[in-house]
Amino acid sequence: MNDTGGPALLLSAADVPPVHEFNVEGRSPFLLTCDHYGRLIPRLLGDLGLPESELERHIAWDIGIAGVAEALSKHLDAHLIVQRYSRLVIDCNRPPHAASSIPLISEATTIPGNEGLSRETAATRRAQIFDPYHRRIDDIIDQRGNAGRPTVLVSLHSFTPVYAGIARPWHIGTLYHRDTHLPPLLLKLLRAEGDLVVGDNEPYAVSDETDYTIPVHGEARGLMNTGIEIRQDLISDFAGENAWAERLARILREIEVMLRLV
Incomplete structure (x- = not known):
């Protein structure tokens, strides 16, 4: 599947x-x-040339994190902003100039629907999916600031138990770059749980080259921030999703008190 659509379609x-x-x-x-x-996937793009089995995998989305995010929003009484389209169409946590923004290959899977895209069509994907999502996050941060409300940004993700044949031992990881306030507290409290293997910038680390949400909405705006990665086999059903949401809500409420945000 090659680029055949106009930018407005x-x-x-x-x-x-x-x-x-x-x-x-x-x-x-x-x-x-x-x-x-x-x-x-937008109807115009069909299935990007992939079988359904590939579109159900981690290459297409963060398995399990939707249920965790929704439950955590309820438990914390927190505003949640999400992006509904597959990262195979455009990855909303990659700088638009990065090669992985619209991937030609994800892990070992070639994405036929991303081959031969013109600059105009790539720009359309950004304008219609990436930009509205990040503009909304910006607008909400502005509104909260104008109202004198504190904002602590938490970006939620999940990761595969095995990558490139190597098992990942972590149950959860904290991801960060420049924030020296929230991530150490979160790391300390997660490790104090006693039953978790907790990653410190594992299985990924945040950087300006590989990430967008935390560098742009958190760091550039001077907000306390952290990324959270949960291993997907732990949140593969409703019980797991809700158990992790309850645990994170309890820990984040404790952090709220420690940071005197209440």
Whole structure:
């Protein structure tokens, strides 16, 4: 599948908007985001040339994190902003200039629908999916700031138990770059749980070259921030999703008190 569509044709009236929100009136200082919440593909793009089995895998979305994010939003009374389209269409946690923004290969899978894209079509994917999501996050941070409300950015993700044949031991990881306030507290409290293997910038580390949400919305705006990665086999069903949401809500409430955000 090659580039055949004009720039105005990516999302039609039959496609849902890329941005979805939960608990918009939530009073928590934590603002939750979920870059890889969904695995939708615009109808114009069909299946990107992939079988359904590939579109159900981690290459298309962060398995399990949608349920965790929604439950955590309820438990914390926190505003949650999510992005519904697959990262195979455009990755909303990659700088648009990065090669992985619209991947030609994800892990070992070639993405036929991303081959031969013109600059105009790549720009359309950004304009209709990436930009509205990040513009909404910006707008909400502005609104909260204008209202004198504190904002702590928490970006939610999940990771595969095995990558490139290597098992990953961590149950959960904290991801960060420049913030020296929130991530150490979160790391300390997670490790104090006693039953967790906790990654310190594992299985990934945040950087300006590989990430977008935390560098742009957290660090550049001077907000306390952290990424959270949960191993997917732990959140593969409703019970796991809710158990992790309850645990994170309890820990984040404790951090809220420690940081005097209440």
